[in-house]
Amino acid sequence: MKDTNILDEAFEKFVGNSKIFKDREVLRHDYLPDNLPHREEQIKRLGETIAPVLKGARSSNIFIYGKTGTGKTAVTKYVLTYLETKAKEFNELVKFCYINCRLTGTEYRVFASLCQSIGVSVPFTGLSIGEVFDRFRTGLDSSKTLFIIVLDEIDALIKTRGDILLYELTRINEMLHSSKVSLIGISNDLRLKEFLDPRVLSSLSEEEIVFTPYDAGELRNILSERVQIAFCDGALSDGALSLCAALAAAEHGDARRALDLLRVAGEVAERESSDVVVEEHVREAEKHIERNRVVEALRGLTLHSKLVVLSIFHLNRANVHRAITGEIYEVYNELCGELGVTPLTQRRVSTLVNELDAIGLLNAQVISMGRYGRTKKIRLEVTRTLIREVLSNDNRLGRLVKYEPKCLSKHARGGS
DNA sequence: CGTCCACAGGAATGACGGGCGG
DNA sequence: CCGCCCGTCATTCCTGTGGACG
Numbered sequence: 282m283k284d285t286n287i288l289d290e291a292f293e294k295f296v297g298n299s300k301i302f303k304d305r306e307v308l309r310h311d312y313l314p315d316n317l318p319h320r321e322e323q324i325k326r327l328g329e330t331i332a333p334v335l336k337g338a339r340s341s342n343i344f345i346y347g348k349t350g351t352g353k354t355a356v357t358k359y360v361l362t363y364l365e366t367k368a369k370e371f372n373e374l375v376k377f378c379y380i381n382c383r384l385t386g387t388e389y390r391v392f393a394s395l396c397q398s399i400g401v402s403v404p405f406t407g408l409s410i411g412e413v414f415d416r417f418r419t420g421l422d423s424s425k426t427l428f429i430i431v432l433d434e435i436d437a438l439i440k441t442r443g444d445i446l447l448y449e450l451t452r453i454n455e456m457l458h459s460s461k462v463s464l465i466g467i468s469n470d471l472r473l474k475e476f477l478d479p480r481v482l483s484s485l486s487e488e489e490i491v492f493t494p495y496d497a498g499e500l501r502n503i504l505s506e507r508v509q510i511a512f513c514d515g516a517l518s519d520g521a522l523s524l525c526a527a528l529a530a531a532e533h534g535d536a537r538r539a540l541d542l543l544r545v546a547g548e549v550a551e552r553e554s555s556d557v558v559v560e561e562h563v564r565e566a567e568k569h570i571e572r573n574r575v576v577e578a579l580r581g582l583t584l585h586s587k588l589v590v591l592s593i594f595h596l597n598r599a600n601v602h603r604a605i606t607g608e609i610y611e612v613y614n615e616l617c618g619e620l621g622v623t624p625l626t627q628r629r630v631s632t633l634v635n636e637l638d639a640i641g642l643l644n645a646q647v648i649s650m651g652r653y654g655r656t657k658k659i660r661l662e663v664t665r666t667l668i669r670e671v672l673s674n675d676n677r678l679g680r681l682v683k684y685e686p687k688c689l690s691k692h693a694r695g696g697s
Numbered sequence: 698c699g700t701c702c703a704c705a706g707g708a709a710t711g712a713c714g715g716g717c718g719g
Numbered sequence: 720c721c722g723c724c725c726g727t728c729a730t731t732c733c734t735g736t737g738g739a740c741g
Contacts, residue, residue: 387726404717409724412717583728606704629729631705647705651739654703 300513301551301558307511308544310350310537313358318506319499320352323490327360330488331463334364334427335371339454339461342485346468347492350535353467354433356492361429368427377429383437388446391438392417399424414449418456425459436470444481451484494534500526503536504543512547517558521546524563542566575663578640579671585625586633587672588616590642591681593661594668599689603658606631615686620678634659 306312317324331340347353361377368375378398385391392413396403401420403413421428430450432438438446453462466485474482495503504526508517525546529539545566550558582590592612596604610627617624625633634657638645644662649655661668673682 389725404725408717412724625728626730627704628706628731632729635706647737649737649739650703651737652700652702652741653739654701655735655737656702656704 299551300556301516301547302511303513304511305544305547307507308540308547310540313355313362314507316506317352317355317359318502319495320356320492323352323356323492324360326488326490327356328364330490331360331364331429334375334429334463335368335373337373337427339427340429340463341487342451342464342466343488343490344466344468344486345490345492346471346473348494348533348535349469350529350533350537350539351492351494352536353492357431357433357465357467361431364429374424374426375429376426377431379431379433381433383434385438388438388442389413391432391446395430396420399426399428418453421460421462422457423459427461427463429463429465431465431467433467434469435466436468436473439473439477444478447481447485448478451481495530495536496534497523497526497530500529500534500536500539504539507540508543511543512558515557516550517543517547518560520560521558521563524560528563528567541570545569572667575642575667576671578642579663579668582637584622584677585630586637587675587678588613588620588622588681589630589633589637590661590668591672591678592616592686593643593659594665594672594682595684595686595689597661597665603660605656605658606634607656609634609659611688612686615688616678616681616684619681619684631657 307314327343327345330343333340345353345357358379361379365375365377376398378395380391380394382391385394389410392410393403396413396417399417399420401416403416432447435447447464447466450462450464464485474486477485501523504522508522522543525539525542528542529535532538542563546558546562549565549569550562553562555562579587579590589609592609593604595612595616596608601608606627610630613630614624634643634645637643638659642661642663644660645657646659647655648658669682673679
C-alpha cells in the first residue's frame with residue numbers, strides 16, 4: 282500500500298464519512314452551551330448578586346466554590362457574557378475579565394493580564410509588581426468602567442503565592458474615583474478559606490455560591506443535551522451514555538470528565554470503524570485518557586524529576602516496593618554520576634518528590650519508623666511498563682533504564 | 698519515659714537569563 | 720549601556736517530629 286493511501290484512510294475517518302460525530306467540538310469542555318441544566322439555582326443567585334451593576338452600582342464580591350467539573354466556570358462566563366450585552370442596553374460601561382490563576386501562575390502575570398484586558402500594554406517581565414498594579418489602577422480609573430474580575434482556580438495561586446494579590450485587589454476600590462471593581466473568586470478547594478487572611482476573606486465572601494457535584498442522573502441529562510448536536514442519530518448506545526455518566530458521577534460528579542469520556546469513546550469507536558459507540562468503547566476510553574495523562578506528564582518532566590522517577594523504578598525492580606527518601610537519594614546520586622550531571626541536594630529532591638506526588642505519578646506518605654527516624658514511603662502510581670516505554674525514548678537518560686545501580690546489588694533485599 | 702534517628706519541610710538567600718526605563 | 724526588577728530554580732541553614740528502643 283502506498284503511504285498516501287494510508288493517509289487517505291486515516292483522514293477519511295476524520296473528515297467525510299464519520300458515522301459517529303456530527304460536531305465533536307460540542308464535547309470539548311471549553312465549549313459554552315446555550316443551556317446549563319441543573320444549575321438554575323446558581324445562575325439565579327449569581328445574576329441577582331451582580332445585577333446592581335446594571336444601575337451603575339458596584340456589586341458585592343462573590344466567592345464561588347465547588348469541585349472540578351461542577352459548572353462553576355461555565356455558569357460564571359455564561360452569566361457575565363449575558364450581563365455585558367444587557368449592560369449595553371442600559372448604557373452602562375461594564376466589563377469583565379476572566380483569568381485562570383493556575384494557568385496565569387504568578388501575581389505579576391495576573392496584574393499583567395488585567396492590564397491587557399483594559400488595553401494597557403505591559404511587558405511580560407521587567408517591571409515591579411507594584412508598578413504593574415499602579416498602571417492597572419490608573420488605566421482602569423480613567424476608563425470609568427464597572428469592572429468585574431473573575432479569578433478562576435484561585436486556590437492554586439493562593440497556595441503557592443499567598444494572598445497578597447487578593448489583599449491588593451480587595452482594597453483597590455478605596456483608591457479608585459471613577460471606576461469600580463467587583464471580584465469573583467472561584468475555588469475548587471473548599472478549605473481555601475483557612476488559608477486566607479480574615480480581612481480578605483470577609484471582603485471576598487460578601488456573597489457565597491456553592492456548586493454541588495452532579496449525580497449520575499444529572500450528568501446524563503447534561504450529556505444528552507449535547508449528544509444530539511455532537512453525535513449522528515443512533516451512533517451512541519444508551520448503555521454507553523449511562524456508563525459515562527456513572528463513571529463520572531463516581532468521580533465526584535465531574536461533568537468535564539463525563540464529556541471527555543464521551544468524546545474519547547466516540548473517537549475509539551471511530552478508529553475501530555464501528556457505527557455505534559458501545560459500553561466497551563467507554564471502558565477503552567477510560568484507559569486511554571489515563572494513559573495519555575501519564576505519558577504527557579512523564580514527558581514534560583525536567584531531567585532531575587525524571588531521574589527521581591527512574592530511581593524509584595530501579596528500587597522497584599530490586600523488590601523495594603515502597604522506597605524511602607534515603608534509598609531514593611542514593612540511587613539518584615549514582616544515576617547522576619553515570620550521566621555526568623551534578624546531583625541536586627536532598628532538600629531539593631524532597632520537593633521534587635512532593636511535586637511528583639501532586640501530579641499523581643507517585644504516592645508519598647510521611648511515616649515514622651520510631652527509633653529509625655522519620656521519612657517518606659514512596660510508591661509509583663504508574664505501571665513500570667509505561668515508565669520504561671516513555672523514558673527509554675529519552676535521548677539523555679534512555680540508556681539508564683537498563684542500567685543496574687551498584688548500590689542496589691550490594692544490599693539486594695526483599696522488601697515490602 | 699526520655700532519647701534520638703532520619704528525615705520533613707519552612708525561611709532566607711543567591712545565581713541566572715530575560716527585559717524594562719532612562 | 721546601566722541599574723533594577725522579574726520569575727525560576729536551587730542551595731544552605733534551620734527547627735520540628737512520631738514513635739521504637741533502651
